[in-house]
Amino acid sequence: MEAQPQISLGEVRIFHVSDCYLPRLGGIEVQVADLVRTQREAGHAVEVATATRGEPLEGVHRIVARMPFDLPVHPRGVRGLTRRLALSRPDVVHVHMGAVSPFAWMGVRAAVRLGLPCVVTVHSMWDPVTRALYRLLKLLYGWQRWGLVATTVSSAAAAPIRGVAGAGVPVRVVSNGLDLSGWRLLPEGGRETRDEVHVVAVGRLAPRKHPVGLLRILEKARARVPAGIPLRATVVGDGPARSAMERYLDRRGMGGWVSLPGRYSRERIAKVLESADVFVAPAPRESFGIAALEARTAGLPVVARTQSGVADFVEHGTEGLLGRDSDALAEAVARLCADRELRERISRHNRDNPPAAGSWPAVLAGFDRAYAEAAGRA
Numbered sequence: 001m002e003a004q005p006q007i008s009l010g011e012v013r014i015f016h017v018s019d020c021y022l023p024r025l026g027g028i029e030v031q032v033a034d035l036v037r038t039q040r041e042a043g044h045a046v047e048v049a050t051a052t053r054g055e056p057l058e059g060v061h062r063i064v065a066r067m068p069f070d071l072p073v074h075p076r077g078v079r080g081l082t083r084r085l086a087l088s089r090p091d092v093v094h095v096h097m098g099a100v101s102p103f104a105w106m107g108v109r110a111a112v113r114l115g116l117p118c119v120v121t122v123h124s125m126w127d128p129v130t131r132a133l134y135r136l137l138k139l140l141y142g143w144q145r146w147g148l149v150a151t152t153v154s155s156a157a158a159a160p161i162r163g164v165a166g167a168g169v170p171v172r173v174v175s176n177g178l179d180l181s182g183w184r185l186l187p188e189g190g191r192e193t194r195d196e197v198h199v200v201a202v203g204r205l206a207p208r209k210h211p212v213g214l215l216r217i218l219e220k221a222r223a224r225v226p227a228g229i230p231l232r233a234t235v236v237g238d239g240p241a242r243s244a245m246e247r248y249l250d251r252r253g254m255g256g257w258v259s260l261p262g263r264y265s266r267e268r269i270a271k272v273l274e275s276a277d278v279f280v281a282p283a284p285r286e287s288f289g290i291a292a293l294e295a296r297t298a299g300l301p302v303v304a305r306t307q308s309g310v311a312d313f314v315e316h317g318t319e320g321l322l323g324r325d326s327d328a329l330a331e332a333v334a335r336l337c338a339d340r341e342l343r344e345r346i347s348r349h350n351r352d353n354p355p356a357a358g359s360w361p362a363v364l365a366g367f368d369r370a371y372a373e374a375a376g377r378a
Contacts, residue, residue, distance in 0.1 A: 012044045012371065015090035017081065017107030019072040019098070021050035022057065027290070028123045031176055032096050035367075038177060038360050047088055049081055051103040063103075077106035078113075085110055092117045092371045099124045100133065112146045117374035119367070121174070122152045125285040125309070126160040134164050144168035147377035149370050153288040154309030170373065174366035175312070176288050178358035182270065183297040184351075196230040197337040200276040200300075202269055202291040203283075205239030205260075212241060213326055214282045215248050218258060220330035225337045231257060234272060238263040273298040277343060278336045279320075281310050282329060289313075293358055296320070299351040301343055303332045313357040319350055 016036060020029045032048070036059075039046045047059045051072035054062065063080040067073055074080060085093065093111035097104045097120060104120075111118040126134070138144055144165055151174045152158045162171045199218065205211045218233050225231055235245070235258065242260065249255045264272065269291075273279075279295035281304040286292075289310035296302050296313060302320030304310035316322040321332035336343050356362065 010043075012092065012368075013088070013090040014039060014044055014046045014092055014094055014371075015085060015088055016046065016048045016094045016096065017104055017111075018048065018050050018096040019052070019101045019103040021048060021052045021054070021060065023054045024052055028096055028098055031123065034177055035363070038364065042364060047090070049084055049107065051077065073102045074106070077103050078109050081107050081110035082113055085114055085116060090116065092119060092374055094118075094367070094371075095120045097122050097124075099126065099130045105137075108143070108146070108148070109141075112148075115378060117371065117378040118146070118148050119370045119374050120148055120150045122150060122157065122161055123287065125157050125287040126164070127285060131160055131164050138164065147374070149374040149377065151366070151370050154312045156307055156309045156311060157287040172366065172370055172373075173312075174363060174370065175357045176290060177360045177363035178290065178293065179360070180294070180297045180354065180358055182266070183273075183294045184299075184354070196232060197225075197278065197343075198276045199231065199233040199278045199280060199333060199337070200236070200272055200295070201233075201280045201282070202236045202264075202272075202295070203281070205235075205237050205241040205245060207241055208285060209239075209241075209283045211235070211237075211239075211245055212248055214280065215245060215252075215254065215258065217280065217282055217326050217330045217333060219252060219254060220327070221333035221337065222257070224331065224334035229337060231337055233258045234276075235260050236262075236264050236269060236272060269294075270298070273300060276300055277347075278303060278333060280329065280333060281305070281308070282326070284308060286310055293355060296350055296355055299347045301336055301346040301350070303329055303336065305329070313355050318346070319355075320346060 018032050022033050036046050049061045051064055051074050053064050061084055063074055065074045093116050095104045095107045148169050150169050150171045153176050155173055158171050158173050201214055203209050222231055249258055279300040279302045281289050281292040284305045286308035292302050292310045296319055302314045306322045306324045314320045323329045323332050
C-alpha cells in the first residue's frame, strides 16, 4: 500500500482563508484566530488571508474592497488569492466557511488552480437552502472532483455535507478547539446547597438559535415542576431577537423569574454557571455548541437537541438529557428541576470526567490528519 504523505512532520506552511477575521469577534473569527495562534505555538508557519478590514497583523493579508456595510467579499478575490498563494507556496490551504462564504469559496478555487492541497472546514450546519446552493455549485464547477478534504465540527454537521458531496469528498469531524481549563468550577462540596433551581442558557439572541422558543420551553417546564420548587432562569446574550423575547416575557408574566441580563464576558459567564443547576441549548441546528461544552465542563447537566452537534459530547442520561423537539426539552428541564438526585448524579459525572471534545492537542492532530490526506489527493 502506498504511504500517505506526512506533511504534518516538522514545520508545516499553512495558509488559512476566511471571509471574516479579527478584529471581528464572531464564532468563526475567534475560532480561526485561536487555531492560528495554537498552530504557531506548535512550530508551524501560518498565514491568513481575509476580506475583513482591520489593523495590520503579523502574517495576515487583508484582500479588501470597498463594499456596502463593509461586507467581507471581494469581486476579484480569486485573482488576489491566487497571486498571494503563488508567493507563499504553502504546504496546505485551509479554507473556513460558514453557510455562504464567497471569499472562502474563492480561496478554494485559487488553491485548486495552483494544485495546492486544500482542506475546507465548514463551521455551520447546512440547512435545505444551503444544500441546494452547493448542489448547484457542484453542477456548475464539479467541485467534488477537485481533491478536497472537508472537515466540520460535529457528526450532526457532517451528515448534510456528506449527503451533498457524495463519495468524492471525504468529510472528517474535527471539533472546535477550546481552552477548557477556566471552566472547571466548584467541586460538589464547594457548591451552595439551596432549594431554588437555577436554569441558564448562553448564546446570541438570533432567530436561528430559537431564543423565543427557549422561553416557551421554560414556560412549559415551569408548569410541570411542582409549585413548591422555586425556579429561576437566566438567558445570557444579546442580539436582534431580544425585543421579541422581552415582549414575550411581558405577555406571559414571566419577568419575575426569567432575566435577560445581556452580553457577559467569559469571566461573568463563569460566575453565572457557578450558581446554575441546569444548562439549556435549544437550537436544533447547533453545529457544535461551544457554550454547552463550557457548561458541561463546569459540571452542569446539559439539555439539548438530539439532532444538534451537542449530542457529540452529551449522551442522554449521562452528561445531560436530549430531546428531539421543544416538548421533549421542556420535559427534560422539568425532570432535572424536580429530581435533585438525577441532577446531582449527572453533575458529579461531568465534574469527574472532563470532556475529550475541544482539547487543542486533539484538534491539531485531527487537522494534521486532514492535511496529510489532502496532500495525498491534490
